[in-house]
Amino acid sequence: MTITSNPPQVRDDLLCSDQQQQQSDLQIEKPPEAAPASLGAPGRVLSIDTRVEQAWAHWKKLGRPKYIVAPMVDNSELPFRLLCQKYGAQAAYTPMLHSRIFTETDNRNKEFTTCEEDRPLFVQFCANDPDTLLEAAKKVAPYCDYVDINLGCPQRIARRGNYGAFLMDNLPLVKSLVEKLAQNLTVPVSCKIRIFPNLQDTLNYAKMLEDAGCSLLAVHGRTRDEKDGKKFRADWGAIKEVRNALRIPVLANGNVRCIEDVEDCIKETGVEGVLSAETLLENPAVFAGFRTAEWAKDNEGEGYVDGGLDQGDLAVEYLKLCEKHPVPWRMIRSHVHKMLGDWFRVHPQVREQLNAQNILTFEFLYGLVDQLKELGGRVPLYKKRKIDTLQESPQKDLES
Numbered sequence: 174m175t176i177t178s179n180p181p182q183v184r185d186d187l188l189c190s191d192q193q194q195q196q197s198d199l200q201i202e203k204p205p206e207a208a209p210a211s212l213g214a215p216g217r218v219l220s221i222d223t224r225v226e227q228a229w230a231h232w233k234k235l236g237r238p239k240y241i242v243a244p245m246v247d248n249s250e251l252p253f254r255l256l257c258q259k260y261g262a263q264a265a266y267t268p269m270l271h272s273r274i275f276t277e278t279d280n281r282n283k284e285f286t287t288c289e290e291d292r293p294l295f296v297q298f299c300a301n302d303p304d305t306l307l308e309a310a311k312k313v314a315p316y317c318d319y320v321d322i323n324l325g326c327p328q329r330i331a332r333r334g335n336y337g338a339f340l341m342d343n344l345p346l347v348k349s350l351v352e353k354l355a356q357n358l359t360v361p362v363s364c365k366i367r368i369f370p371n372l373q374d375t376l377n378y379a380k381m382l383e384d385a386g387c388s389l390l391a392v393h394g395r396t397r398d399e400k401d402g403k404k405f406r407a408d409w410g411a412i413k414e415v416r417n418a419l420r421i422p423v424l425a426n427g428n429v430r431c432i433e434d435v436e437d438c439i440k441e442t443g444v445e446g447v448l449s450a451e452t453l454l455e456n457p458a459v460f461a462g463f464r465t466a467e468w469a470k471d472n473e474g475e476g477y478v479d480g481g482l483d484q485g486d487l488a489v490e491y492l493k494l495c496e497k498h499p500v501p502w503r504m505i506r507s508h509v510h511k512m513l514g515d516w517f518r519v520h521p522q523v524r525e526q527l528n529a530q531n532i533l534t535f536e537f538l539y540g541l542v543d544q545l546k547e548l549g550g551r552v553p554l555y556k557k558r559k560i561d562t563l564q565e566s567p568q569k570d571l572e573s
């Protein structure tokens with residue numbers, strides 16, 4: 174086979190930079206000076222009261238983030254996290270890292286990069302072996318605020334690999350994973366779960382995680398079988414019950430399309446904060462109060478106006494962040510598709526150019542945005558007209 178027969182995704186696995194540029198991000202073999210926040214000495218089993226107290230102290234020290242970027246394979250990587258942070262996100266999860274592969278790969282793992290501004294940060298792993306998980310977790314502990322266990326992935330690959338939501342069939346194993354980290358790591362352990370069809374099963378599960386040493390729980394309010402987020406609404410009622418049953422901080426996930434959904438979710442469930450995934454991919458400025466046309470249209474009566482920002486602007490900002498913090502091209506390709514999706518629907522021939530491009534370059538991608546702008550049909554992001562709402566929005570440094 175010749176190199177020209179490689180499918181685009183193989184070339185897309187290459188980093189969008191040379192080695193020199195990579196040096197600007199933290200390398201995982203060089204721990205930062207400051208010691209990470211600790212939940213007690215490794216190896217010590219603390220009482221539940223002490224653990225709950227420490228879990229809250231840690232959460233408060235982080236500033237109790239409400240607006241959080243959910244973990245997304247190939248999509249919640251460093252440049253995207255930084256873009257969302259600029260537009261109001263107050264914390265973020267890395268994409269899921271596979272704990273075994275992470276321990277077997279060279280430390281300069283291109284799937285995990287971070288930098289000083291990239292905090293608070295949850296680094297998420299999938300795992301089914303406590304020792305392997307601990308080994309992987311120790312490598313990232315100096316760079317994050319939580320090591321998170323993915324207990325929610327419902328995909329076939331997770332079934333085959335026996336991780337994610339398929340560990341819901343083996344709760345003793347889940348318990349051993351959480352205990353291993355909680356007793357041996359200086360950074361707190363968090364978990365992200367899906368709900369069971371039966372509420373009491375969900376509550377027993379959540380309680381077991383808390384008892385095992387989980388310091389923060391994110392609950393995606395859909396079951397393992399409810400894979401399609403557009404088809405199945407997340408069950409905020411179940412999330413509220415979990416929040417009321419637990420003593421540690423709880424986060425909610427599901428049904429967030431705009432900033433008002435975040436506030437409604439917090440009010441309805443009593444959670445500390447909300448994770449958003451799919452909405453952020455199209456509109457990384459959602460936490461700053463911006464809406465895509467789809468969600469502004471539904472509420473025309475409320476007076477949505479052009480917010481002075483569009484997805485083309487966001488795509489350019491994202492590309493600049495990628496130049497500074499290199500990631501594999503496949504991640505960039507995926508974001509460009511999602512961020513410019515509304516524009517591609519107006520000008521499908523430009524999308525075809527992107528699809529035909531096996532080897533991406535920044536020059537090509539900036540040119541793509543320019544081309545869309547020149548073709549016209551700009552699709553703005555909208556904001557509420559009311560002055561008080563604009564002032565309340567968490568938009569950060571937009572003028573800079």
Ligand SMILES: Cc1cc2nc3c(=O)[nH]c(=O)nc-3n(C[C@H](O)[C@H](O)[C@H](O)COP(=O)(O)O)c2cc1C
Nearest residue numbers: 243244245246268269323393402427428449450451
């Ligand atoms: C592209 C993509 C990748 C995802 N990867 C992960 C992952 O690595 N770990 C995880 O726990 N959930 C993952 N998820 C699920 C999201 O974190 C989230 O739970 C789900 O999309 C529901 O949130 P939403 O309604 O805001 O989209 C992913 C979702 C998407 C869309």
